[in-house]
Amino acid sequence: MKTYRITQLARTVGLSRSTLLHYDRIGLLAASDRSRADYRIYTEADRRRLERICQYRSAGLPLADVRALLDVSGRPAARLLEKRLRQTSEEIGALRGQQRLLASLLRVAGKSVPPAVDKRTWVAMLKAAGVSQQSMERWHREFERRAPRDHHGFLASLGIPETEIARIRAFSARP
Numbered sequence: 001m002k003t004y005r006i007t008q009l010a011r012t013v014g015l016s017r018s019t020l021l022h023y024d025r026i027g028l029l030a031a032s033d034r035s036r037a038d039y040r041i042y043t044e045a046d047r048r049r050l051e052r053i054c055q056y057r058s059a060g061l062p063l064a065d066v067r068a069l070l071d072v073s074g075r076p077a078a079r080l081l082e083k084r085l086r087q088t089s090e091e092i093g094a095l096r097g098q099q100r101l102l103a104s105l106l107r108v109a110g111k112s113v114p115p116a117v118d119k120r121t122w123v124a125m126l127k128a129a130g131v132s133q134q135s136m137e138r139w140h141r142e143f144e145r146r147a148p149r150d151h152h153g154f155l156a157s158l159g160i161p162e163t164e165i166a167r168i169r170a171f172s173a174r175p
Helices: 006-013 017-025 044-058 063-071 075-108 119-128 133-146 148-157 162-173
Strands: 040-043
Touching (some): 006 040, 006 044, 017 044, 133 148, 148 162
16 A cells, blocks of 8 residues: 655645645644654545645635535535636636726727737647537537627637628528
8 A cells, every 4th residue: 555755745746745734734634644753644545635635726716615525525515616616707707807908908008919819829729629620610600609799709809800700700600
């Protein structure tokens, strides 16, 4: 059975020793055993628990929610994750609003605002991910059907000229 000392375990997930000591202090991740020299000893099960903790933290969950997620399953866990998803969506919306405001302030100041990701880059990323031309067209149709204004805004954010946006939206509106 594989075991880890605290520094070894911390390194497996890219955390510091002090973070694991903190998790121990707050009861989030306790060592399964102690050595004769009183070193903390962690098991594979502890490593898997720590990986789940890291995953939840990467999703932006606070430690209190991480603890709850580790202690519950099923519907209560899903509710916590759904809550975080809603919060993330709100944060993204707020950031997009800030981005639009900053871009408009730059335009007022006479500065051009290049898109963060342009059409060429976006299409290249989709192709690299294995998305076919036919799938991209289906994606545009679905986007146009569900959220036409957002579809237009997304296309504009890629720096696509209005004439091309009109063409894309016209073909997307066809069944």
